[in-house]
Amino acid sequence: xxxxxxxxxxxxAGVPFYxxxxxALYVLTWALHAAFVLLxxxxxxxxxxxxxxxxxxxxxxxxTPHLIQTGKLSVSLLIVLGVAPLLxxxxxxxxxxxxxxxxxxxxxxxxxxxxxxxxxxxxxYSYANKAGKSGNTLIGIVSFLxxxxxxxxxxxxxxxxxxxxxxxxxxxxxxVVDTSGLNFHYDVIRLAFMVSLAVPVVGIFLQNYSxxxxxxxxxxxxxxxxxxxxxxxxxxxxxxxxxxxxAVWMLKEGLLLNPLVIATVLSVVVLLWxxxxxxxxxxMTTGVLVVVALLISAVREYIKYxxxxxxxxxxxxxxxxxxxxxxxxxLLTFVFLGFTGVGFIATMAWKVGKNEGLVYDCDKNPALxxxxxxxxxxxxxxxxxxxxxxxxxxxxxxx
Amino acid sequence: MLGLxxxxxxxxxxxxxxxxxxxxxHILASHTSVGAALxxxxxxxxxxxxxxxxxxxxxxxxxxxxxxxxxxxxSITGPGIWYTATAASPRGISALIHNFVxxxxxxxxxxxxxxxxxxALVYFIDKIDRKTHLRLTYTFALASVGxxxxxxxxxxFMMWPGTDAYYTTGSVSDAFxxxxxxxxxxxxxxxxxxxxxxxxxxxxxxxxxxxxxxxMEMTRTMGIISTIxxxxxxxxxxxxMGTLPENxxxxxxxxxxxxxxxxxxxxxxxxxxxxxxIFKPRWISTTLASVMIAVILVAGIWPGEKLRESLxxxxxxxxxxxSNQIIGRDVPGKNIKSEVDRVAKNGLLKVHPFVPANxxxxxxxxxxxxxxxxxxxxxxxxxxxxxxxxxxxxTVMFQQTGKDAASxxxxxxxxxxxxxxxxxxxxxxxxxxxxxxxxxxxxxx
Numbered sequence: 001x002x003x004x005x006x007x008x009x010x011x012x013a014g015v016p017f018y019x020x021x022x023x024a025l026y027v028l029t030w031a032l033h034a035a036f037v038l039l040x041x042x043x044x045x046x047x048x049x050x051x052x053x054x055x056x057x058x059x060x061x062x063x064t065p066h067l068i069q070t071g072k073l074s075v076s077l078l079i080v081l082g083v084a085p086l087l088x089x090x091x092x093x094x095x096x097x098x099x100x101x102x103x104x105x106x107x108x109x110x111x112x113x114x115x116x117x118x119x120x121x122x123x124x125y126s127y128a129n130k131a132g133k134s135g136n137t138l139i140g141i142v143s144f145l146x147x148x149x150x151x152x153x154x155x156x157x158x159x160x161x162x163x164x165x166x167x168x169x170x171x172x173x174x175x176v177v178d179t180s181g182l183n184f185h186y187d188v189i190r191l192a193f194m195v196s197l198a199v200p201v202v203g204i205f206l207q208n209y210s211x212x213x214x215x216x217x218x219x220x221x222x223x224x225x226x227x228x229x230x231x232x233x234x235x236x237x238x239x240x241x242x243x244x245x246x247a248v249w250m251l252k253e254g255l256l257l258n259p260l261v262i263a264t265v266l267s268v269v270v271l272l273w274x275x276x277x278x279x280x281x282x283x284m285t286t287g288v289l290v291v292v293a294l295l296i297s298a299v300r301e302y303i304k305y306x307x308x309x310x311x312x313x314x315x316x317x318x319x320x321x322x323x324x325x326x327x328x329x330x331l332l333t334f335v336f337l338g339f340t341g342v343g344f345i346a347t348m349a350w351k352v353g354k355n356e357g358l359v360y361d362c363d364k365n366p367a368l369x370x371x372x373x374x375x376x377x378x379x380x381x382x383x384x385x386x387x388x389x390x391x392x393x394x395x396x397x398x399x
Numbered sequence: 400m401l402g403l404x405x406x407x408x409x410x411x412x413x414x415x416x417x418x419x420x421x422x423x424x425h426i427l428a429s430h431t432s433v434g435a436a437l438x439x440x441x442x443x444x445x446x447x448x449x450x451x452x453x454x455x456x457x458x459x460x461x462x463x464x465x466x467x468x469x470x471x472x473x474s475i476t477g478p479g480i481w482y483t484a485t486a487a488s489p490r491g492i493s494a495l496i497h498n499f500v501x502x503x504x505x506x507x508x509x510x511x512x513x514x515x516x517x518x519a520l521v522y523f524i525d526k527i528d529r530k531t532h533l534r535l536t537y538t539f540a541l542a543s544v545g546x547x548x549x550x551x552x553x554x555x556f557m558m559w560p561g562t563d564a565y566y567t568t569g570s571v572s573d574a575f576x577x578x579x580x581x582x583x584x585x586x587x588x589x590x591x592x593x594x595x596x597x598x599x600x601x602x603x604x605x606x607x608x609x610x611x612x613x614x615m616e617m618t619r620t621m622g623i624i625s626t627i628x629x630x631x632x633x634x635x636x637x638x639x640m641g642t643l644p645e646n647x648x649x650x651x652x653x654x655x656x657x658x659x660x661x662x663x664x665x666x667x668x669x670x671x672x673x674x675x676x677i678f679k680p681r682w683i684s685t686t687l688a689s690v691m692i693a694v695i696l697v698a699g700i701w702p703g704e705k706l707r708e709s710l711x712x713x714x715x716x717x718x719x720x721x722s723n724q725i726i727g728r729d730v731p732g733k734n735i736k737s738e739v740d741r742v743a744k745n746g747l748l749k750v751h752p753f754v755p756a757n758x759x760x761x762x763x764x765x766x767x768x769x770x771x772x773x774x775x776x777x778x779x780x781x782x783x784x785x786x787x788x789x790x791x792x793x794t795v796m797f798q799q800t801g802k803d804a805a806s807x808x809x810x811x812x813x814x815x816x817x818x819x820x821x822x823x824x825x826x827x828x829x830x831x832x833x834x835x836x837x838x839x840x841x842x843x844x
Contacts (some may be wrong), residue, residue, distance in 0.1 A: 005752045009402045011490075012726065013497040013733040016571070024502075050721050057752045073518060079474050080514045084477065084507050090485075090493070098404050098489035105407030105486035109417045112479035172755035177772055179408040181486060311619045321733055326501035326571040333505045341512040341538065345467045348535075350404045362531035372534045379541035386548055393576040397562040 001095075001166040003312025009095035012216050016323035019315045022088045023301065029084035031290070031297040034194075035201065036081055037151070040074035042202025043067045044144050045123070046234075051129060051137040059226045062219075068140075070205070075119050075147070092302065092315040096161035103160060103170055104153075105181025111153040118146030141241050148195075154190045156184050162304050162310060189252055193245035197296075199238025204275060204289050206231025209284035218356050229279055234277035253303060260302055264295040273344075325389075336378050344371035401738050404489040406775045413779050413790045414487035421479045423701045427594070427692075428473030430587065432513075434595030436536075437544035439520065443536040445756035447529050453613050456509045461602045462521035468598070470517055474510075488780060490724040491557075491715035498574055498717070498733075499553050506549035512542045547587060556579040559710055559718045566719075569732025574717065579642035586639045587629025587731055591753075596625030597695060600676060600688040602776065607681075611656055615680045622676025624702065629669060644718065646821040654706065665698055712781065713824040721824035722780045743827035745833040747776055761831050769832075770839025777836070779827050784839050786843055794843045802844045808837035 015022065051065030090097040101108055128136035153180035160170075160183060170183050210228035213219045243265070250256045271292055274285040305315065347368055352360050362368040407414050432768030439458060446454035485492045517540045524532060552575035560566070561577025583799040599621035643651070651779070672691055676683050713721055719735065721727040726738045741750060748754050748761070748769060761769045774784055774793070799811045811826070812833050818825030828836075 001752070005400055008400045009404070010494045011497040011731075012402065012735045013494060013569075015497065016500060025504075073840060076518070077476065078468055079478070080507075080510050083510065084504065086481070087496070087500060087503050087507065090496050094493050094496070095402075101482065101485040102405040102407045102489055105414060105417075105483075106409070108482045108486050109421075112475060112482060116472055116475050116479075119475065120467065121468050123471065142739075166404075168753060168755065171753055174758040175755040176768075177406075177755065177775075179406045179775055181407040181409075181414075242590060296616065319734075321569055323501065323571050326499070326505075326575075330501040330505045330508075333508045337512060337542075338508045341542070341628055342515060344537075344538075345512075345515045348519060348523065348527065348531070352523055355526070357526075359526060359528065359756070361528040363528050366506060372531060372538070375538045376534060376541070379538055379545065382545065383541065383548070386545075389572065390576040390581065393572045394578070395580075395630055397564040397573060397576075398578065 001167055001311070006095050006164060006308075006311065006313040009098070010318060011094055014319035014321040015091055016321055017327055018320065019092045019318045022091045023305075023315060026085050026088040026092075027294065027297045027301050029088065030300070031293040033078055033081040033085055034197075034297065035290070035293050036078035038077055038198045038201040039205055040071045041148070041151070041195065042070040042198035042234075043074060043205070044147070046142070046202055047071060047129075048137060048140050048144060051140060059223055061296065062223060063227060065126075065129060066209070068129055072122060072126055075122065079115075092318055093161070093308070095313070096164065096304075096308070099167050100157050100161040103167065103181065104157060107153055107156065107182065107184060109181075112319075114146050114153070115150040118143050118150060118258055121146065133286040144242070151195075152186070152191065155194070159187050159190070160185050162307050164308070164313075183270055188388065189245065189249045192296065193242060193249050196238065196242045196245050200235045200242060200271075200275070202288070202298045203231045203233070203235030203238055204282065204285055207235065207275070207278070208286055213281050215354065216356055231282075232275060232278040236272065238270060239272045239275065244271075250299075255299075255303070258302070260295065260299055264292065264299055267292045286319055333382065337375070337382065340371060340378055341375045343374045344368070349370060400752050401725070401741065401750045402490065403751045403753065403776070406772075406779065407486045408775050408779050408784075411783055411785050411788050411790075413781070413783050413788075414483075415708070415780055416790055418480060418483040418487050419701070419704060421476050421483045422704055423696065425473060425476035425480055426700050426704065427696050428469045429477060430591040431594045431598050432469035432473055433543040433547050433588075434466065434591030434593070434628070435461065436513075437592060438595040438599065439536045440540040441624075443533045447533045455529075456610075457602065457606060457613060457617055459521060459524050460606065461599060462524070464598070464602060466517065466521060470699060471515065474514065488715045488720075488724065490723070490726075491720050491722075494716040494720050495553055495557070498556070498571060501565065502549055502553060502571065502575065506546055509542050509545045509549065512548060513539065525572070526837070530648040544588070545585050547584065547591070551584040551587065552576060552580050555583045557716050558647065558707075559714075561642070565717070565732065566728075566730050567607065569730065570788050579639060582635055582639040582642050584631060586635035589628050589629070589633075589635055593625045593628025593632060594695070596621040596623075596673075597691055598627060598687070599624070600683055601685055601692065604678075604683050604685045618676050618683050620678035622673045622680070625669075625676070626673045629666075629673065633666070643710060646713070650710055650712065650822045654709065658702065658706070661698070661702075665694075666729040668694075709822075713779075720799050723777050723824055723826070724780070725824065727824060739825055739827060743829070746829040746832045747773055748832065751776060761835050766835050767842065770835035770837070773828075773832055773836045774839060777828075784840075784843065794840060797840060798844070802841060804834075804837040804841035807840050808833045811837060 031122065041331055044067075047064050047067035050060045050067055053060040054064045121139060123343075125136060125140040125143050147291050163185070170185075171178060206227050210231060213227075214224050246268070247256065248265070250261050255261050271285065271288045274288055308315070348362055351362065351365065351368065362372070409417065411583045422449065442454055442458055445451065446458070478719055481492065515537065520532070520535055520539055555561075555577050556574050558579060559577060560574050561579055562573070564570070564573040569728060600618055603614050603617035603621055606617060645737045714727065715722050719728045719730050725742060726735060728737050748759050754772065758765055758769050758772060778784070778793055781791055782788070782796070783790045784793055786792065788794070797807050797810070800806055814820060816825070816833070
């Protein structure tokens with residue numbers, strides 16, 4: 001595929017806003033999505049180990065169901081957060097995404113149902129573990145493997161999308177067209193690095209978990225110490241493994257001395273130092289982890305951008321048809337509903353979590369009360385504006 | 400060259416049916432989710448105002464079911480439709496994305512709120528005060544309806560923009576708020592309310608084992624809610640049908656006699672079912688309630704979605720992208736030009752970027768291979784290509800016009816090539832490409 005064809009594959013409608021904005025949103029939302037992918041993978045993996053220990057170890061008896069619940073929530077969040085990068089990448093890299101989807105059409109279909117089956121089994125694993133049924137570990141392992149297979153398929157789509165020079169060869173090997181949609185290609189080092197990150201992510205999560213529960217009287221000090229120590233060990237060992245794999249991947253890509261890569265390595269060193277200070281509060285560590293996730297997301301995007309611009313496909317030259325009303329709608333909804341609404345539920349969850357299992361009266365908390373009412377008002381105003389906008393447009397075009 | 404993508408084709412079925420399956424499952428799960436959000440607001444208010452703690456127990460059971468049914472299956476099959484539609488109709492999805500990316504991004508904000516909201520709503524039901532829980536259910540209901548309000552303009556645009564305004568302005572507002580957006584929206588709200596009641600009966604019938612009185616009361620309530628939803632469906636369906644484009648009405652005229660009897664039987668069966676739930680709630684068992692969900696899925700949603708997909712033909716989006724991915728008309732507001740004439744002049748093999756070099760020029764040696772590829776590019780989005788194909792099989796359809804290559808070629812050239820059938824794309828090709836397709840199709844008989 002040369003630049004002329006790649007540019008022809010772009011949508012003739014153009015993009016509705018500056019391409020750099022879509023690129024930035026892609027980097028941001030992919031990092032968010034990946035954070036929950038890694039947390040679910042790490043929490044699920046660790047819960048499987050815990051499910052074999054919980055009968056004989058009181059610490060694992062408490063921790064295992066909590067890890068299962070964390071994994072369960074994380075999968076839901078990774079799915080919903082994954083919609084955004086999927087959306088933004090196909091605005092500016094549409095040739096890449098659509099060719100990949102057609103070359104691997106059947107795998108795309110399989111991906112959906114493997115994910116459905118894997119996540120449904122995860123709920124089964126959760127119920128079986130709660131009920132103390134035998135065989136729960138086996139159900140968990142099958143669920144875990146199915147979700148890993150879904151992850152490997154997604155990796156395949158990402159790897160295929162950045163190799164436009166091979167697309168035609170994959171589609172029509174030796175001039176014979178293959179429409180089966182079964183193309184599968186992978187990059188072991190890249191995949192191993194991404195998967196390895198699950199270990200430090202669950203480690204840092206456990207440090208946070210320990211700090212969060214440390215103020216509750218219904219959890220013993222030994223349990224708090226156990227989870228903190230486990231988190232520190234996993235965080236440190238995991239970060240070292242991930243750093244080595246990252247270096248090998250960057251060496252392979254010829255990017256080891258790239259400033260963005262160096263910044264990523266330095267931030268990992270800072271993260272390692274922060275994880276090692278197990279006596280300190282770990283919430284700041286999570287802040288640095290977010291920075292590392294953003295940098296890794298930026299490195300991925302840099303690889304794709306360099307590769308595509310090297311062939312002559314430059315996202316910044318995508319023809320643009322500016323579209324103001326819908327971006328204004330998005331920005332206002334994102335800022336007002338996004339921050340207020342999620343803030344309302346996150347604050348509620350925090351307070352409930354700290355309340356030692358008792359009923360928390362949110363109505364007596366002025367901030368929570370205000371957040372709740374604000375969310376309700378924002379939604380009602382949003383609906384009113386939506387219908388007013390729709391009726392105005394409709395009358396304008398039909399009367 | 401034109402911006403055409405590789406073809407993905409599943410033997411015997413084609414690729415569009417993959418989207419149909421995923422879409423049908425998603426509609427059941429997602430419509431239940433929005434309907435249940437409205438139902439929860441109603442139940443939470445009732446429980447709060449009447450001080451009925453047992454209703455919270457019912458909501459919790461329903462919520463746990465909803466988490467798996469709508470927030471596992473529904474939230475995965477949602478992007479799933481997107482994925483499978485991309486594999487089947489990449490340019491159709493691309494057109495939607497490049498027009499409505501900010502609408503989808505807005506919907507994503509609502510989704511995030513909905514997902515964190517449903518976990519809070521279910522898991523905090525007995526962990527927060529009831530007043531706040533009621534407020535939470537109201538916001539959850541509004542957010543759920545918000546997701547519908549946002550997606551409905553996009554799927555209505557897939558049918559058509561409703562007026563010519565979009566083609567001249569290229570504006571999202573004109574594309575989104577077409578003449579059938581609101582009827583479509585209220586039609587679906589009716590269906591969502593009905594579904595929430597139908598699903599609710601599975602939970603209430605199971606509840607009868609632990610709390611007979613509550614189970615009966617909830618079954619009766621679900622019967623009333625389903626009846627109201629069903630009435631709204633019928634009412635708004637009539638409004639919706641009046642807002643369809645001409646090509647859809649032509650096809651509907653052909654298809655309606657074959658489906659009308661089954662629709663009447665289905666409506667009567669559900670009216671009877673809802674009446675039983677209201678007047679004889681003890682007759683509603685969990686098995687019967689589950690079977691009725693399966694009936695809705697198989698006899699209601701699947702044929703309904705197939706019909707909606709058929710009525711869009713020959714387009715897949717905005718009445719400018721043909722189902723075979725070729726742009727069928729100009730959209731000056733977006734600087735989009737029709738590709739029909741370029742294909743007619745140069746042929747598909749010359750303008751498609753993913754045709755291998757050995758098939759760009761038809762020779763006696765590659766004629767069959769080229770014919771097969773051309774049939775896949777031009778026809779396979781709507782037709783199975785095998786004689787035993789399950790999805791509007793082309794070879795079977797050509798038996799009515801003549802099976803030999805000359806008859807097939809004449810039909811393609813004089814009927815399809817001139818755009819004489821309103822629900823078929825105009826596929827004008829050079830003579831040698833008609834010849835190759837016809838020769839290959841005749842050989843499949």
